[in-house]
Amino acid sequence: MLVNGKPADTISVADRGLSYGDGVFRTLRIQQGSPFCWQRQYAKLCHDCAALLISCPGEDILLHELKLLTGTESGVAKIIVTRGIGARGYAPSAQANATRIVSFHSAPVYEETCYVDGITPHLCDLKISRQPRLAGIKHLNRLENVIAAGECQAAGAVEGLLEDEEGFVISGTRSNLFAVIGGRLLTPDLSASGVAGVQRDRVFSWAEQNGIQCAATRLKMGDLLQADEIFLVNSVFGLWPVARLQGKDFSQRKIALAIQSWLNDAQN
């Protein structure tokens, strides 16, 4: 693990990442030493830092540090960028130097059935909050995801779905959702909640390349239950079809499996 470029496994207690969750992060696959979809990951990191007015580490520095940690191995890297060390008090200091933490982990292993047969997500009791100023950003304020993931764990489910207070479906607890409805790909509007992940963007790209309409819109559970296919994506597990939701079985997989394969192989 590297903290600001130096081997370390600790950070200052005064870091605002700890005090307030004042920072952002990325989790990405490393394939034989190469960060997968790096351009997209780095662009998101820059975007999210800019949204919080945190200075983003340079691309060369991060690539160098990733290489130092990964060599030619495969696994999962995590990059955290916080606003840095600060005095007590919420107001950000203009002088703070961002803290960057780069770590490398073994890749989690998921059962083949998740990819082939699909999963049955738990519908979370927790309703995700609306906050347009933070929506889309992969920031460090993730207690809602922690609570939701705890619910899934208790329910024995590998992933769960999150709705907002008004009943609009937003995402999985750690993934973005798509539905095939009337030949179009639809994904929840994330202008007020959720994280707009790299794999979500890549599904839009796949759709464009394949002449299939793809749009972000407001979706309720009733809309999903009308879908021909539903699937979840993230940068670590790739794509999991949804096999069953609220007692309804989804047997079609055609578009999901085509996208699954493309997400695994394409480099952009």
Place this chain on the structure above:
Amino acid sequence: MLVNGKPADTISVADRGLSYGDGVFRTLRIQQGSPFCWQRQYAKLCHDCAALLISCPGEDILLHELKLLTGTESGVAKIIVTRGIGARGYAPSAQANATRIVSFHSAPVYEETCYVDGITPHLCDLKISRQPRLAGIKHLNRLENVIAAGECQAAGAVEGLLEDEEGFVISGTRSNLFAVIGGRLLTPDLSASGVAGVQRDRVFSWAEQNGIQCAATRLKMGDLLQADEIFLVNSVFGLWPVARLQGKDFSQRKIALAIQSWLNDAQN
């Protein structure tokens, strides 16, 4: 500073307090070595830990550690309790041992005018989100407060007011709000947003002791502009009257100053 009882100024990068803001905190005044309103502070810490299913450190341990740091000095102590070190992934591990961090700081010095003449809070652009599962808890997911405090800083205001998306006033950026309306003390309902602080509870106690009705209710800016007095409280600065809000001057201070004095002197 003490981390799990040992002198240290760092924590593990794998601490969930950093990864997800998965923890809670308290900030309290220390008067000549005595933690002010300790029973209330510790009760809140226990309540907030329980709400997140984090194991709360024992009272004796915390009092011992505070004493080690403060001796007979005065200042401000901060206690952070996180869910502890965890593997990558949102789901909390049942085995995690909570991390406790106790630190001692010099007390901030505020201008006398804030206490006597009152302040003019900035009305924040940021609308605070609704999340009943986290409302009231002083958890480490504080990006909304960071953004709001940044707004106040830019506006040159010593504190700001936060409304939710529906226009209900919730609190200051680091304080709770009260208004004297029709001879009653009213404070925002915090069932969906905000932090229910120790000083807020103490104002309820003062009201009870003084035979004045005090209630939590839904308040809009229009209600506040009808108030005879408005004031803000927190455990560090005590009580600041509001002198001016949205162009309206508030000249009465009678109840605010009575409570201000009681909050400073009473030990419960």
